[in-house]
Amino acid sequence: MARVVLGVLAAGAVALFAVTRAWASATVRTPGLPTDQVSVTGVDAAPVLAGLAVVVVAGALGVVAAGGWFRQLIGLLIAAVAGFAALRALTLNAGGSPLGRALKESPAYLGGAQPQVTGAPWPFIAALAFALAGVLAIVVAVRGGRWSRMSTRYERSPELVEADADDVDLWRAQDRGQDPTL
Template identity: 45%
Template sequence: MNPRRLYAPVVLGTLVAGALAFFAASRTWARVRVATDGLPSDSVDVTGTDAQPLVSALAVVIMAAALAVLASSPRVRRLVGGFTALVAVAGATIVLLGSAALADAVDRAVEASPAFTGGGTPDFSTSPWTYVAVLGFVLAALLGGVTARFGATWPTMSSRYDAPSARPTVIAPQSDSDMWKALDEGRDPTQ
């Protein structure tokens, strides 16, 4: 398979993987029902962003890196691909090892509930959104590796998007012989 054909699918895939991780971080990761005798019960939801704010920030970095691949040079693409893979592995690790942070966020949310009277901490149920976030980060890590490997062979933006450079100053010819010399050098003697 031609590595140049991977350009659009890898960039779009990295963008989607980062968006998937970001979306999963905004969903409910834990739900607790706080019930006390004599008070109305309360349902407390804890999102991934509440438990681990760094997860959504890393997902945004992955989406920005996917867009950076479009405008970067071949050498920089390799760095962006490696950086994307590194950030994605860090995000997946934070989510997988963050059960203590989730439990702390649940404790804070339960204590803020109007139905909480100071009794023991109720048990909470987790949702599959944590695994969806991990899936997004794993996909981003794989696609970052593909970018680091094949990014140098992908097409780049044309030079018309570069900053304009200074035009060389043209000295007007003084005599007929200067005009012929200008033509020999490939310059337009009429300018």
């Protein structure tokens, strides 16, 4: 259980890191103006990717707290979110219109020839991290119902509390050295 949950957590963290890196960049050179380096991150191109990475990380933590069928449901939700995010990261063209908008905001860009666009491996790393989180989440969905739950050691058992005990009885129990909440 721990390895799978830590794997989902790590994959979500790597995906979150990857979507905040520059996915495409270009150097704008215009005669008579200073050179400007323009870059677009995954968040600039598709802000939803950062939110989906946070959902994957939060879902991994939810798997630890949940149990039974609810844990399996969380696993299915993580798998669906991660699958969508991986597909979005692979199909997103950060060097297209997102970089075009960033170029238009550059003080060195006067609308002439398009500068050479340089891509980065971060979209593929993000997609791979999301895909790994999705595969591990499917493992949670299939096997998570049989994993152990969080401890109930400190939870109060309702049958041990007297239903008709009033405040005075509770104080008297404490005076005798008994914990009336157990």
